[in-house]
Structures are given as C-alpha cells and as structure tokens.
Amino acid sequence: MTTISVDRVSRWFGNVVAVNDVTMTIGPGVTGLLGPNGAGKSTLLHMMGGFLAPSTGTVTLDGAATWRNEDIYNHIGLVPEREAMYDFLTGREFVVANAELFGLPNAGFAAQTAIDTVQMEYAADRKIATYSKGMRQRVKMASALVHNPSVLLLDEPFNGMDPRQRMHLMDLLRKMGAEGRTVLFSSHILEEVEQLAHHIEVMVAGRHAASGDYRQIRRLMVDRPHRYTVRSGDNRALASALIADDSTAGIELDLRDGVLHIQAIDFVGFTRRLPQVARERGIRLYEVSPTDESLESVFTYLVGA
C-alpha cells in the first residue's frame, strides 16, 4: 500500500504560477485528476513522478521525497503523455528493455506478462513506428506495469483512444485499483473520470478546487446555477410563464437579439419544465442553448464554491 502526499506544494515557472498551494493525499484505488487544460495537472503529475522540483512544499511517496530520488521508480510506473518512444524497436523489444532497466531478473517473462495484460500480443513484434496512438498507449502501459509497481501515474491516458480501447484501458485500471494499487490519472473530461475514478481531485487554474467521490463532484457541478439562451415564437409570453416556475431565478428579455437569457437554479427541473411550459402556451422553441456549459466555466464555478 503506497500513498502519495502532496503537502502545500506550489510550482511556478518564471512569474507564471502553475500549481498554487496544493495539498492532497492519493491512496490506493483509482483517483482521477480532473481539470481543464492548463490547470496544472501535468505539472503536479511531473512533481509526483520526480521530474520536477516543487518551488515550495513537499511531494513524497510513503514519506520519501520524489525529487532527485531514483529509488521511487522501483514503486512507480509512469505513463507519460508524450508519444515519443523508441520507435525503431518492436513493442516487445521496448517492453523487454524497460524490464531490464528496472533490473528485473527475468525480463523476458515479465515483459510477456505485461504485454498479455494490455492485450498487445498480436502486434508485439511490429515496430513501434507502425503503431496507432491507442497501440502506443497500451505499450506504454505495458512498460509501466512490467515491474509490478504499487503506484501508477498516467498523464491523459485516454487521449486519442477509440471507444473500445478506452473501455479496455478503463477495465485494466479498475482492476489495478481493485488490487490495491494507487492509480492516478489525469483527464479534462468529466465523464471519463466519473466512469473510472472512485475518488476525484479537481484542479482549476493551478488550485485544488474540489475533492471527493464522483457523486459529490457531480452534485457540485449539477447544482450550480445554469444560464440558457432561448429563442422562441413569443419570447415575452414564454418569459412570463417561466418566471412563475420554481426552476428559474431570473430572465432577461433581450429585444435587440430577440432572445431570452434565463438563469436556472434547478438544472433537472428547468430542462423538464421548459418544453412543457412552451407546449402549454403553444409557443414554438427555436433555440435552447446553455451559455456557460464550457468545462472552463463549470470549473470556474467550482473554484468559487
């Protein structure tokens, strides 16, 4: 059982703060590191993986600092985001080389086991240069698993994977988590994290915005006020009908653009009521679009929460 502790860690590059006073503990099981691009997820992962020194604070693996400490790699398997590998090798040669670099006594056997685990046997003897993105991802996984590490760090592992590969990798990570390994993966896609992680850490703009299981995070995200832009056959009549409903908090009649700006407080209630109200009044809906559904704004809301 291995625990990663991040204690009051900040990291800045010049005068840009990438990670801002983050404290978190990652234990066994699958944890998702969720946040929009540029939130500092990679920076944090790099510090956990010992590839970046924290500007302040400490990052430790079972009490041992990760920076400038080669011994941690006996326990860590790392799946980097970047594509570059030793393209002139075959998948098998690459995994075997990794096993040898870990100093494993029976590198060939360990490599075979890892290749089987990621189901890459069928292409193991092809050059990596010929691999698709998903295949590369799986060989990277194999190379990270080959020494049976207690910690697995994955940077955006689902990027560029097709749905089938994604599902397979999810199963694999779930299994790793169930075996008691500490699995941490980063992603900017809520659904991915939600499906896989039993615990979620949310990063926004370098800060640790939220922490909890996916239900808690989901609730935080769903229960926030939502804004919608609606265009209909009769905006004024629709507005008067909607303001009487409990699901809205404010409506602005935008005469110039001919739309309604609606502030909804009950996400589920509003999306159910809007079409009903429109039908009751015989008002035709031309456009209903959430105005702040970008991930960025969802996260920004979380930071404020």
Place this chain on the structure above:
Amino acid sequence: MNRTIARLTMRGLLSPRRLLLLSLIPLVLLAVAGLLRGLASGLAIDESTTVLATLGIGTVLPLVALICGTGAIATEIDDGSVVYLLAKPIGRPTIILTKYVVAVFGAVLLAVIPITLAALILVGADKGVVLAFAVSALVGALGYSALFLLLGVVTRHAVVVGLLYVLIWESFVGGAVPGAQALSVQQWSLSVGEKVADDGLISAAVSLPVGASLLTAVALFGLYFAVQRLRSLTLAGEQ
C-alpha cells in the same frame, strides 16, 4: 555501464542508414588521403601531417564527435523518450557514463580509425606519425564526446552550439587569434600527438602538460556536469 542503455543508444545512434550517411565524412578524408598519395610526387611529410591535422583532427573528428555526442542523448531529451530511462531506479552517473562510452565508440569507429588509416596512407609507418595521429584522435574523441554530451543535456540547440564552437572558435578564431588556440580541444589533442611523433612533424599551440591536463579537466568536468544536469532535468516544458 548499463547494457540495455548501451544497446538502445547504439541502435538509435548507429542505425544502418545513419551509419551509411555518417561514414561519408570519414570516407571524404580517406579519399583525399588516397588522392594525395596517388599524386606522382607525393607530399612532403610535413605537408601530410598538416592535412591530417586540419582535415582529420580539425574537421572530421569534431564533426563526428558532435553528431555522436549529441545524438547519444540530445535526441531523446528533445522528443521526451528519455523519460523511459529516467523513470528507472538507475543512477544518473550510470546513464551518462554509458552514453559517453557509446559516443566515444562511435567517434572511434567513424573518426579515430579512419584518421589512423589516412595517416597510414599518407605517411606510412614512419617516424611515429600514424601512432601520433591515432593517439591524438583518441584523446580528442574522449574530450569532444564529453563536451558534446554535456551540450546535449544542457541545451536544446546542442548541435548548433557545438558547430559554432568547432567552426567559429576552433577553426576561425583559433586560426586568426593565437591565444584562442590555448582553449581548443583540437590543440590539446595535437599536443599529445606532438610528443609521440618525431620532433617537428606535428605542431600544437600548447605544451603537452597543459594540453593533457586541460583535456582531462574538460572531459571530467563535462561528464560531472552532465550527470548533475540530468539529475535536475525537467520534462515539463512540453506544453
């Protein structure tokens, strides 16, 4: 030394296609040596040593060492694949030392041996010239490789910086400003050869004690700092 790292570096650095391309450099030297030898009159021995010093030690050796020294590590740092070496419980000195041995091997194969052959073609086994150039080239390979390996770890523009050093500093400035020659791997290497060959056949700008100690210092310093830099190598600058 780590055998796996050596194997990976070797395959990256000296793939058959690269080897073929790289061998063009020493082939030019050998061709020139053959041509000059074929001239009816032949060259005087001091003319031959000048050719070997400028074309061999002064051009082929640094170019090959630059390609091998930076290629042994800079490529991996550039594309990020070095992470697979770094995320292993392997001492950083082992990684640098292994890369160094491979780089020197490449330089021996593609520069030291061809330079020795060129000396044999041009001068023949006479007056210690062949041995002198073999030793000069070898110590030069040891110095250059360490220097260029360090460059590969320190800067993303290792090849450019290395070329500037070789072409501008050693050849151009060194040719015009005598003082600059005192700080040139080329001259330090030649200072070793100067002692091995018969008197007056090879001339270096520095004496053997100065050249040898500076060469040793640069090689050790280069390797030491390469290890230190690799310890603190940051891979986050990729976004």
